[in-house]
Amino acid sequence: MSEYTAEEGVYGQEHAKPAIGLIATRENDAELTLTILQAIRQGYDVLVTHGEAAEPEAVDLARMLDARIVQPDHANDDRESLVSTLTIAARTGGYPGLIYQAADSSAIDYARSEAELAEGTGFAVEAVPAGVVRQRPSIVVGIPAYNEAGSIAEVVRAASEYGDRVLVVDDGSRDDTALVASEAGANVIEHEYNRGYGGALKTLFQAAERQDAEHLVILDADNQHDPADIPRLVAAQREANAEIVIGSRFVDGAMSDVPRYRRLGLFVVNTLTNMSIGAFHPKKRISDTQSGFRAYNRRAIAGLAEDDAIGSKMNASTDILYHAHQRGYAIEEVGIRVRYDVENASSQDPFSHGYNLVNNIAATVQNTHPLISLGIPGLLCLLLGVSGTYWLVSNFLATGSPSFALTAFSALFWFGGFFACAAAVILHSLKIANRR
Numbered sequence: 001m002s003e004y005t006a007e008e009g010v011y012g013q014e015h016a017k018p019a020i021g022l023i024a025t026r027e028n029d030a031e032l033t034l035t036i037l038q039a040i041r042q043g044y045d046v047l048v049t050h051g052e053a054a055e056p057e058a059v060d061l062a063r064m065l066d067a068r069i070v071q072p073d074h075a076n077d078d079r080e081s082l083v084s085t086l087t088i089a090a091r092t093g094g095y096p097g098l099i100y101q102a103a104d105s106s107a108i109d110y111a112r113s114e115a116e117l118a119e120g121t122g123f124a125v126e127a128v129p130a131g132v133v134r135q136r137p138s139i140v141v142g143i144p145a146y147n148e149a150g151s152i153a154e155v156v157r158a159a160s161e162y163g164d165r166v167l168v169v170d171d172g173s174r175d176d177t178a179l180v181a182s183e184a185g186a187n188v189i190e191h192e193y194n195r196g197y198g199g200a201l202k203t204l205f206q207a208a209e210r211q212d213a214e215h216l217v218i219l220d221a222d223n224q225h226d227p228a229d230i231p232r233l234v235a236a237q238r239e240a241n242a243e244i245v246i247g248s249r250f251v252d253g254a255m256s257d258v259p260r261y262r263r264l265g266l267f268v269v270n271t272l273t274n275m276s277i278g279a280f281h282p283k284k285r286i287s288d289t290q291s292g293f294r295a296y297n298r299r300a301i302a303g304l305a306e307d308d309a310i311g312s313k314m315n316a317s318t319d320i321l322y323h324a325h326q327r328g329y330a331i332e333e334v335g336i337r338v339r340y341d342v343e344n345a346s347s348q349d350p351f352s353h354g355y356n357l358v359n360n361i362a363a364t365v366q367n368t369h370p371l372i373s374l375g376i377p378g379l380l381c382l383l384l385g386v387s388g389t390y391w392l393v394s395n396f397l398a399t400g401s402p403s404f405a406l407t408a409f410s411a412l413f414w415f416g417g418f419f420a421c422a423a424a425v426i427l428h429s430l431k432i433a434n435r436r
Contacts, residue, residue, distance in 0.1 A: 014094045017044055018117055020108070021086035021100035021124070022067075023079070024050040024058035032058045035101065035108065036065045042110050045095070049085050051078070068093075084183050087124045098124040119210045122187040137164035139234060140213040143186070144200030145221035149175040151342070152221050156184035162230040163217065167207055169200040177221075198316030205296075205305040216296045219247075225293045226337040233295040236334045243300040243329035244320075246286065247293030253335025266290060273318055277325040286331060290317050293336055300329060381417030385410050 020039040024032055032048070039046050046067040050059055063069055070089040072082065083100050090098035099113045107130040117125045141163035145152055152168065159166050168186040170178040172194035182188045189203055201218065208216040215234050219225040229247060237245045249256040250266075258266070266288070273289040296304065303323065304310060310319045324331055388410030395403050 015045065015096065017095075018097035018099050018114065019086075019090040019093065019095040020044045020046045020127075021083070021090065021098050022046060022048045022062070023082050023086075023101075024048050024056050024062060026052065026056045026058070029056070029058035029061055033061050033065065036062055036067050038107065039110075040065070044099075044110070047086050047089055047093075047098075049082055049089075051082050080183060080185070083124065084179075087182065091123060099127045100124055101127040119207065122182065122189060124182070125187075137211055137213050139163040139165075139215045139217060139230070140208050140211060141166045141227070141230065142201075142204035142208065142216055142218045143168045143181075143221045144171060144197060144204065144218070145169065145173065145177050145181065146171045146194060146200075147173045147175050147177060148221040149173070149177045149180045151223045152177055152181045152186075153184040155219070155221055155223055155227065156181055156186045158227040159219070159230065160185055162227055165211070165213075167204060168221070169203045169207075171195055171197075171200045196311075196316075198311045198319065201316050201320075202305070202310055205301055208296075208301050209305040212298075213301065214298055216301050217294070218296070219293045223342045224339050226339075229293070229334070229336045230295075232334050232336075233293070236332050237295050237297055240330065240332045242332040243297050244324055245295040245332045245334055246288060246291050247295075247336035248288035248291055248333040249336065249338050250287040251333050251335045254337075255335070256338040257340060258338070259340060269318075273321060277321060279325075286321065287333055289321055291336075292317065293338075294320075300324070303327060378417045378419075378421035381413045382421065383417075385413035385417055388413060 020035075022032055022035060036046050036048075046062070046065075047070050048059060048062040048067045049070040049072055050056055051072060059069060068089075070085055072085050086100055087098050097117045099108070099110075099117060101108060108127040109130045112128040113125065116128060139162070141159040143152070143155060143159065143166065145168055148155075156166050156168065166186040168178075168181040168188045170181065170188055170190045172191045178188050178190050189207060191199070191203070195203075204216065204218060215237060217230050217233060219227065219230075225247070233245045233247055236242070248254055249258055270287065270289050274285050279285050304320060307323050310316050310323065321331075323329075388406055392403060392406040392410055395406060
């Protein structure tokens with residue numbers, strides 16, 4: 001039998017099973033006692049806390065049954081605060097997770113509760129009542145977050161109004177992003193280290209696939225996006241039966257005061273991206289290839305969850321479009337509202353971000369269309385090499401002495417053209433072999 005505060009933990013030991021967290025009240029002593037006995041028979045440790053000014057009788061009963069009593073900092077009957085107290089105690093106590101139960105809940109389905117915890121949707125989950133069938137979520141709102149403790153709570157609360165579940169991936173933050181998001185009502189997945197924007201997206205796709213979500217809507221954690229636009233993206237997706245719907249800053253209905261330097265940079269990146277996927281026709285052109293506000297249907301979620309080609313950095317937005325193009329996904333765009341008067345609106349310098357995007361586009365084009373990206377320039381170089389050689393021979397016959405400049409010019413284009421053509425043929429052959 002032990003008693004401790006949330007900060008003290010449980011002797012620093014490691015436990016194989018998650019803890020069962022219970023909230024004692026003045027009315028639930030009988031239910032609490034029964035739940036403790038059932039949990040102990042199943043091999044679980046039980047953590048009990050309360051929000052009363054004086055300990056209710058249920059706490060004494062729990063203590064007699066060898067449950068671990070978590071003393072709250074102060075009297076507070078707010079359920080979210082009490083769950084947070086239990087979560088901190090379980091985490092510091094060395095448990096792999098927490099299954100918490102509402103004071104008025106029925107018996108716990110331990111197997112299904114552990115299964116939900118194992119899905120990776122956070123450190124703590126609410127217990128699944130025995131005999132209750134939980135429906136899969138229709139709309140999961142996914143939020144990748146890195147050091148966003150100042151804004152994440154507001155984003156989570158607003159998104160909760162428009163989704164069945166809010167899922168935050170804390171990408172190795174150094175602040176309290178995970179704790180704040182959890183207290184705001186989100187399911188939180190924590191990365192031990194920063195994996196980058198693309199890494200956080202990959203985790204969101206995998207979690208949404210495990211939950212069998214019909215729609216995954218991803219938006220930024222810095223409060224730039226308006227969660228009230230979520231229903232519009234989902235409605236457009238259902239109406240058009242599109243795998244991906246992009247919240248665009250540049251189509252009808254958009255309300256976005258994009259700074260001029262960003263608008264210019266986005267124009268270049270959008271143009272290059274559309275050219276690289278062959279979207280030359282205006283109807284196929286994507287107006288905002290770098291928007292982080294997107295809705296994905298079940299087919300897109302499953303495909304992206306398994307695609308290892310999605311990069312870990314900011315260029316993941318472009319990688320996703322290449323994935324969609326290769327698999328023939330339908331893409332729609334909906335005008336959204338975007339704010340630029342928020343703190344930390346962009347975590348990366350726009351020039352380095354643009355440079356990385358262009359490099360990524362160039363590398364992708366080289367791998368997907370080698371005969372065009374390398375073969376055509378290689379042939380042009382060979383033609384210039386032939387022209388240089390003809391000029392060199394003509395000059396030698398006329399003057400009787402070779403020209404060093406013409407020799408270097410011809411050699412440069414001969415060798416450059418040869419290697420470019422050879423690389424194009426090799427990459428094209430590898431591409432065909434991979435398809436087979």
